Amino acid sequence: MKPLSPPPAGLTILPATATAAEISEICDRDGGVIVRQVLSPDLLARINAELEPYLKDIDPATAYGVDAAGAFGLHTKRLEGLVEKSDAVVEALLDSRFQEVVARTLTWGGEFQLNTAQLIEIGPGEPAQVLHRDEMLWPEVAGGPHQLMISCMLALSDFTEEVGATRIAPGSNRDQSVDSTTLDVEKDTVPAVMNAGDALFCNGKVIHGGGANRTTDRSRRGLSMTYSLGWLKPEEAQTLAVSRERARQLPPRMRELCCLAG
Secondary structure, three states, X not given: OOOOOOOOOOOOEEOOOOOHHHHHHHHHXXXXXXXXXXXXXXXXXXXXXXXXXXXXXXXXXXXXXXXXXXXXXXOEEEEOOHHHHOHHHXXXXXXXXXXXXXXXXXXXXXXXXEEEEEEEEEOOOOOOOOOEEHXXXXXXXXXXXXXXXXXXXXXXXXXXXXXXXXXXXXXXXXXXXXXXXXXXXXXXOEEOOEOOOOEEXXXXXXXXXXXXXXXXXXXXXXXXXXXXXOOOOOOOOHHHHOOHHHHHHOXXXXXXXXXXXX
């Protein structure tokens, strides 16, 4: 099994004016790309304000069970069902540039769907997450030439290496023979260092994981938004997560992406 080539100094960083075509091109090449100032200050503030009340009662040490510690962490808060909880998140999910990136990426079999919208807050003392490829959610079809999913991680707080910035193995998306379990987090990956409001776009084939939070008093908060091919079973069942009352309030396109009745 071939080892990865030494990673570059860092991921490509595009300006806020980057087009969907530019984002998609670099994602196809490297597996991930950072785009500056994807969120306006107003939308960033609204997302944080609308989700904050749901976070205060989450105890990550007991919320997910010991068996999930490797993937979820014992110091990491995760909040799902965000379409139900936040208008600001819906606005981010429907961003026209993001939607174009998704359409350019997920071309195997027609429509795409919302796979997850999840807040991930890595707390102090959390070790690095197990490296993985997101498309392994569907092992029967993973590893082939087609893209199964695309993700956008919005930085809701500053992502520094010390506080647990997402780690990426650039180029691992192009070589499916690389076993993620054989890679060294420090040597084989690079941190996606971002300011609050920036975004990391990744495809489902790239090896990545949450970084270690080596601080004692700071958390790293991100909003992970992923879309998948429409014929795959989504990780998050929006038909169960979204109430009928909430569905009636959603924009028609959001209902379609959540596979909700019109």
